[in-house]
Structure formats: structure tokens, C-alpha cells
Amino acid sequence: MTQATPPRIGIIGTGAIGGFYGLMLARAGFDVHFLLRSEYAAVNDRGLHLNSVVHGALSLHPVQAYARASDMPPCDWLLVGTKTTGNLELAPIIAQVAAPDAKVVVLQNGLDVEDSLREHLPGSLHLLGGLCYICVHRSAPGVVEHQALGRINLGYHSGSAINDDLRRQGIVEEGAALFRQAGIDSQAMANLHQARWHKLVWNVPYNGLSVLLGAGTTALMADESSRELIQALMAEVVLGAQACGHEIAESYAEQMFTMTESLTDYWPSMYHDHLHKRPLELAAIYARPLAAAKAAGCELPRMQALYQALSFIDRRNA
């Protein structure tokens, strides 16, 4: 029997998320190629390092690191770990590195982040969403701190398998199996769009409030006013999802709230963007779900106010 060739994996954007999953896959023996931008020289010289409460201190050196997509070999799986704020420029980069029939997994937060990429990608490429339930951030060039969790769930977005249930499921299962081989919990999701609404139940309150109030999860969960605001924002996201036809159990919001109480102080990725004067992911996490809810006849006033305040902060921080 012939052995299937192991897939080649490309990481498009080696930050906290791309660095974590890429390093874990490489250490599991996969052939992983990393595209970097400002941290290329540091990672090329000194490698990638992970300080993980779950996996301990792990390193990868040398790293198959690239400063230009055009230098990368064609990859069978591409994991997109950039911020959504750069998605307009991303499609040509992805198309350049993708092998024919490649699977592209968008690891970003936010609603329908795959849509704008899809328009500019060849139809032959399979586009998937990867929802990362993890707390990671970069503490120095090439250094990722992993504070909690790690699961990544995959769902099919679009591509030539869209009308072929078996093939679509096979692709998603293949992706989840890659992560599981690297010691990471990963499940296939039947409805990516709905799952993105679920994830917003956490990201809408905590990402934005961490920037607006300059507080991590410990402080946000310790104060009566912020606790009320978080719960009210979570309830609005659930309403928005319901208006758009996606049932989210009320207990899901409670579950997210309780889960956050068990986290050691966590500062979401949006806070790190604000701190480093990078643009905030406001379109993906706020504007798009607000617009979708509004189109379904549902106003979300607290979320709208949070979005307006964050837009002000984002413009002043630019």
C-alpha cells in the first residue's frame, strides 16, 4: 500500500495564533513554513519560542521562515493568522502560496471574515474557518505566551466541495485530525456562520471593554458594573444571532461568563492591538454583526454604543 504524502502547511502571519499552532504542528513532525513580517529577522535568527501553561516551554529552531510569500513552496494547508484589519491585501498572498486544491483555514475572530477573501481567491481553493478557543499573545519577537485553553474547531466555508457533503466533511475532518496529531483538541463544526456568532458572545464584551476600560478579565469580573455590562452585551449578541436565525441557548452566555471567572487575568488580543497602536478588529467583531442584526430588524444599543466608543479610540490611536 502506498503511504499518502504528508501535507505541507503554510502559516500566513506568524503572530500569537499562527506562531502557537504552527509551532505545535512543526514539533509534531509536519512540514511547516512560516510567513512573517516585522519579526522575520528575529525568528530566522533565534527561532520561535512558546511559554505555555499547558505544554511547558517549547522551541522551534531553525524555523522555515519567509519574509516574502513568493519564496514559499506551494502549501496544501494554509493557516491564516493575521488580523482581519489586513484582509484586503491578503488574497493575492494566499493565492501565491496555495497548492492547487489547497485548504485555507482562516483563524481569525469575527463574523463572516471569510467572505471578503473568497471573492478574490481562485474557486478551486477550499476556504475554511478555524475558531480558536485559546488565550495567547506575543511577549517579544518570536515569543508566544500561552495562558489557557487551545481548542480549534473547523468548519467549511466555500469552495469546490460546497455541494458535496461527504467531500466537505472529509476535508474538515482531515484538518481537525492534523491538529489532534499535534496534541490540540479540534472538532469539525457543521455550521461555521452560526459558530462565529457563538464566539462573538465572548469577544464582543471582553475584547472591547478591555480597551475601553483598560482592564483585563480579573478586573472586569471583579466589579459589579462591568459584570452587568458584560452580561447585557452577551445577551444582545444572543438576540442578534437569534434575529439572524441562529439559536444560541441562554445558558451558553452563562457558560462563557463562568468560564471567564476561572481564567487567570487575560487581556484579549484587541487590547494588545490598542497597546501597540495597531488598528482594532472593529469591522469583524462589531460593525458586521451589528449590520446583520439591523438588517434582520434587531437593534443592539449597548453593542452599538461600545462600537462607537471603540471607533473613536481606534481613530485617535492611529
Ligand SMILES: NC(=O)C1=CN([C@@H]2O[C@H](COP(=O)(O)OP(=O)(O)OC[C@H]3O[C@@H](n4cnc5c(N)ncnc54)[C@H](OP(=O)(O)O)[C@@H]3O)[C@@H](O)[C@H]2O)C=CC1
Ligand atoms: N490571541 C488570541 O488569543 C486569539 C486571537 N484570535 C484571533 O486570531 C487572529 C490573530 O490574532 P493574534 O495572533 O493575536 O495577532 P498577532 O498580532 O499576534 O499576529 C498577527 C500576525 O500576522 C502578521 N501579519 C500581518 N499581516 C501580514 C502580512 N501581510 N504578511 C506577513 N505577516 C503578516 C503580523 O506581523 P507584524 O508583527 O508585522 O504585524 C503578526 O505577526 C485575530 O483575528 C484574533 O482576533 C482568536 C482567538 C484567540
Ligand SMILES: CC(C)(CO)C(=O)C(=O)O
Ligand atoms: C478567550 C477566548 C477563549 C474566548 O473564546 C478566545 O478565544 C479569544 O480571546 O478570542
